[in-house]
Amino acid sequence: MGILQPHERHRGQARRNALGQTGTKTAFVVHSPRHAVAALRAGEATGIPIVLASPQGAGGSLGAPWFLEVLAAAAEAVPKAAFTAALDCGDAPGHVQAALRAGVKTTVFSGPPATRRKLAAIAEALGAKVLAKLGSPRVLDLAGAEDPDAACEAFLRSFTPKPSKGK
Numbered sequence: 001m002g003i004l005q006p007h008e009r010h011r012g013q014a015r016r017n018a019l020g021q022t023g024t025k026t027a028f029v030v031h032s033p034r035h036a037v038a039a040l041r042a043g044e045a046t047g048i049p050i051v052l053a054s055p056q057g058a059g060g061s062l063g064a065p066w067f068l069e070v071l072a073a074a075a076e077a078v079p080k081a082a083f084t085a086a087l088d089c090g091d092a093p094g095h096v097q098a099a100l101r102a103g104v105k106t107t108v109f110s111g112p113p114a115t116r117r118k119l120a121a122i123a124e125a126l127g128a129k130v131l132a133k134l135g136s137p138r139v140l141d142l143a144g145a146e147d148p149d150a151a152c153e154a155f156l157r158s159f160t161p162k163p164s165k166g167k
Contacts, residue, residue, distance in 0.1 A: 026159065027051035027086075027136035028152060035142040036074035040081035042152035046160055049082040051136050053108075055143070059089030064102035086134055093119055100126055108134055 026048055028039035036052050043050040052074065054067050067087045075081075087104045089095035091111035096119050099107050105128045109116050113132070120130040138159065145151040 025049075025051055025136040026138045026156060027053045027134055027140070028155075029053050029055055029139065029141040029143070030070060030074075031055055031143055033070050033073040033077075035145070035148050036070050037077045038142070038145075038148035038152045040074050040078035040083055041149060042156045043083060044078055044081045045153060046156040048156050048159065049084075050156075051134070052083055052085040053134055053136070053139070054087045055141075056088050057090035057092075059087050059095035059099050059104075059107065060092050064099040064104050067099075067104065068102060086131065088134075096130060097122070100128055104128065106131065108132070 026043075028035065028050060030036040030039060030052050039050055039052060042048075052071060054062070058067060064087060067085070071085050074083075084106065085104075086106040086108050087099050088108040088110075089099055091109070093109070093111060093115050096107045096109050100123055107119075107123070107128070108131050109119055110132070116130055116132060123130045138155075140151065140155045142148050142151060
């Protein structure tokens with residue numbers, strides 16, 4: 001399984017293997033359920049598994065309940081989409097702990113490595129992960145996207161090989 005855990009509602013084998021051990025992860029920073037749904041639709045249309053990521057520091061500013069609601073709404077709207085999710089908690093260990101208590105399975109913590117190791121041990125006991133960074137080299141932040149559906153699909157299609165002509 002990849003470094004990011006599937007969302008709680010999506011623990012089936014196909015979901016667990018969606019990102020795989022290798023391959024490039026593609027992430028979307030989502031600011032609303034509309035953004036998350038657009039990202040999942042694009043992922044489903046292109047066959048590319050994605051990561052739904054919160055805005056930086058959202059664990060404190062918007063909270064874990066908000067993030068879980070965004071994920072639940074998106075999963076309900078696009079039930080067959082393969083995705084993982086990560087809530088950015090900035091450098092606040094208390095926000096990570098609150099997110100873990102709320103049921104978030106992957107958090108991003110940018111604080112001191114020693115603190116991250118302690119949080120990771122707590123997370124591991126809960127079947128969760130604490131990351132130092134998102135780990136997805138391909139990221140599209142949907143803030144300000146006028147048409148999130150088109151933006152997500154165009155972003156993913158830019159990574160899809162074009163069919164060869166004449167073969």
